[in-house]
Amino acid sequence: MKHRILVLGAGYAGAHTAGNLARRLSPADTEITVVSAEPDFVQRLRLHQLAAGQEIEAPRLADVFAGTGIRLRLARVTAVDPERQVVAVADAEGAGELGYDTLVYALGSHVDTSGVPGVTEHAFDVTGRSSALRLRERLDSLEARGEGRRVLVVGDGLTGIETATELAESRPGLSVTLVARGELGARLSGGARSHLRRACDRLGITVLEHTGVETVEATRVLCADGSTLASDATVWAAGFAVSPVAAAGGLEVTEDGRIVVDRTMRSVSHPNVYAAGDSVHAIGDNGRPLPMSCASAGCTSMQAIAAITGHLTGRKIARTRLGYVGNHISLGRRDGLLQMVDDEARAKPKYVAGRKAARIKAGILKGSLWATSHPTFGLPRRRRRLAAAPDTSANPSAEKAIAWP
16 A cells, blocks of 8 residues: 655645655655645735735645645645544535545644734734735725725734735825834844834834733724724734644644654654644754744755655655744835844844845745745656665665655
């Protein structure tokens, strides 16, 4: 029987992992299935642009995986059972189960609505395509009612900054306020922080620093200091959370639900489960947990690919660098910031700003999309099996799965 590899999620980490495994492993001995709740690849890093009214490319996953041998199952993951090695899924036709020999958990993250009353009922977010389009419809209706409508963006992380600047630039008729719990751009160098403030001033964004939000209502938010802020649309960008599926299934997770893994992205509690992207709690080469980011999705998926390939072929597992080198922040379409960090995740004095930074960020996004929509680039035209299988005597799990020569 073929070795069954089941990949949960088709975002940056999931699609990249599935495609590279298909490129490295023989379809005669492996069967790769990807489970995705969305039929299209979602460029999450550009959803703030979608909400602002721009069109962004969304390749169909069926087209992305065409000719790769990868099976696509459009369904929502409802549970994992690592003891039975099955995953429960649900779609429009009902519920079912998918079995696996190796599981790759890459379900990503979503907006964290816990802890603050009213967020779920009244706030918008840009962590999913449907939620970004919902915000877009709301902003369209506000503009139709005339200028001066108020939009609050709560959260001064990268998502909050990019959303506020994009909305202010694309929809100048709206009044945009960015609510920061601490100092705006506190993790940036002094020069980069000054550039960010100038960008907000240029775009007419009101910045409220050291302001905590305690309740979100339909037309206002209540702050920790007792003040209220009127709002026609509140965008919540104050943190991310992961699905509770991994924890409910008995996998060892951190307090926030991310899967605990070893250096190869292998679950410490269930060795035939790997994790990548925002769902994984991975320790970087600097000894610190990697942040939720596209960059982390890239390096954790690469390490998982190397580990799975190594275990299934009996070959040495390559060691992928696990590091976070900096922040790439768009400030609208013609401005941006590239802030490099050191091994301790502290901002370096040097940074890149302005149009050059915006072009670099656009290039990074274009490259990420291309790599995802061409998952098996370089796959040999003539697929040949190895003349002899590698020695797997020390690795029983590699019974049949073999790599391309």
